[in-house]
Amino acid sequence: MTKRKILTAGLALALLGIVAPTSAQAQPARPCELPPGTPSYVVCTWLATPEEAAEIAKFWLGNDGQNLVDASPYPGVTVDCGPDCAPGAEGDGQPHDDGDPDVPPGEVDDPPKCADGTSGSCAIDPAAIAKAAASAQGQTIKSIAEHGMRVWIDTELADDWKAGKLAEAVQRVGALAAQPGVVGIRFTSQLGYNQNLATTEEIEKFVGETSAALRAALPGKKLAAHTVLPVLGCGGSDVCKTELTEKYPLLNPDTFGAFLSRGQIDQLGLDNGHLATEYTAWNIEAADAQRNQWIEVRARAWDSYGHIAAEDAVLTAPGSSQLTEDQATKAITDRVVAPLQADAAESVVLWTRWQAGDGTVHRVLGEKLADNATWGQLRKLTAVKPRLATIYDPATPEVDAATDLKKLAEVFGQVYLRSE
Incomplete structure (x- = not known):
């Protein structure tokens, strides 16, 4: 008014x-x-x-x-x-x-400012939405929704932002995000850790401008970002906090908490891939580091501003998971159930398939979606299925998109769909 x-x-x-x-x-x-x-x-x-x-x-x-x-x-x-x-x-x-x-x-x-700085309508071009619906990714979105799973578009806009091409990227990604069944967009991953953003100020400017552009173009869609915050696992060790702050100067929890409190993102994903190796110098076990992390998250009251997600690839292995039933149960308890029971993470994003730089494919399931003990234990988590998500790249299917998604729907309630 x-x-x-x-x-x-x-x-x-x-x-x-x-x-x-x-x-x-x-x-x-x-x-x-x-x-x-x-x-x-x-x-x-x-x-x-x-x-x-x-x-x-x-x-x-x-x-x-x-x-x-x-x-x-x-x-x-x-x-x-x-x-x-x-x-x-x-x-x-x-x-x-x-x-x-x-x-x-x-x-x-x-009148609102659009992603390119001009005034006027910022809506996604209807022709682009129709074209995206007919594309392979658009059909994958439709298939995900048909299997009862919610969809996030998972993309990286940092390079587009640095190149001055944010407006074009918002239109491209927005055409997919406008499809029925899409909850929102995760517009960056490993923020502050694995991008060519040199300072905290640059990170804040990227998130602020990208969030504003996406919200103007796609009102009502949720926005997410992913990072890793090693200092949260230090617990009471001041030496650990000091050394990790010096090692990762851009990974300041206060910076990312501000993105939530300012409403620039609705979901913050925290990667757990570092837990097993980052804290050995201070004799902090992976389970203790994870507990410390979730205590910190609760203490910062981040859940009062947005949604916190844990992200993990711990169940994947070269070829497929080789865990026995008991081993799988313990791994799931430690890295899936524990964050949810800690009342810190509201959801858990599990990688089920990814490819290393040398071409080795890491999977949870066996080749061609073969069942194993780990998948059998995951199927038992029906009570928290809506809280479980995975990442799917339609460019590298295990069998084909329809078959893959039908299998993933046995365990997961949400899918992060990779998009360039």
Whole structure:
């Protein structure tokens, strides 16, 4: 709203004073009688004593409530500051009543800035949406939805932002995100760890501008980012905190917490891939580091601003998972169930297939989706299925997209669909 509406409280109270009984008028503070032993910091004052409250009730309810019938809301008054507005305020210098349109017909109030800096409509081109729906990725989105799973578009926009091509990237990714069944966009991964962003200021500018562009183009879609924050696993070790802060100067938890509190992202994914190796110098075991991390997350109250997701590839192995049933149960308990039970992570993103630089394929399932003990244990997590997600790249299917997704739907309620 751009019109500054001011309730004329003095006039309203004066009118109320005409019809209200004297006992209802403002009175000096009068202490209540508190029972013996009441702490000194407890303060009680009467707005109206029980006797006065009874008189007020009689006034409004007497004569079959005629005073209530006669009473009517005071009409609102709009005061427009006109040319004397404070900096940043707006107005046309004319008085307006409640019910008047905020902006006269035909006028546009503060048109949003689009990703390219221009004013006007920022909606995704309908032709681009139709073209995306017919593409291979669009058909994959449709298949994911048909299997009852929610979809996130998983992409990396840091390079586009640095190249000055954010507007084009938003249109490209937005055409996919506009498809039915898509929850939102994860627009960056390993933020501050594995991108060519040199300073905290650059990271903040990237997130701020990219978030604003995506929200303008795709209102209602959720936005997510992924990173790793090793310092959270240090617990009470100050030496660990100091050395990891020096090692990873861009991975400051305060920076990422601010993205949540400012509403620039709705979900923050925390990678757990470092837990087994990062803390050996300080004799901190992986389980202890994970516990420390989730204690920190709870203490920072990040869940009051957004959604926290744990991300892990611990169940994958070259070729396929070789865990026995007992080993799989322990791994799932430690890295899937524990974050959820800690009431810190609301969901867990599990990698089920990825390819190393040397070409080796790491999987949970066997080749061609063959079942194994690990998958059998994952299938038992039906109670938390909506909280389980995986990452799927339609460019490198195990069999084909339809077959792969049908298998993934046995365990997962959400899919992060990779998109260039």
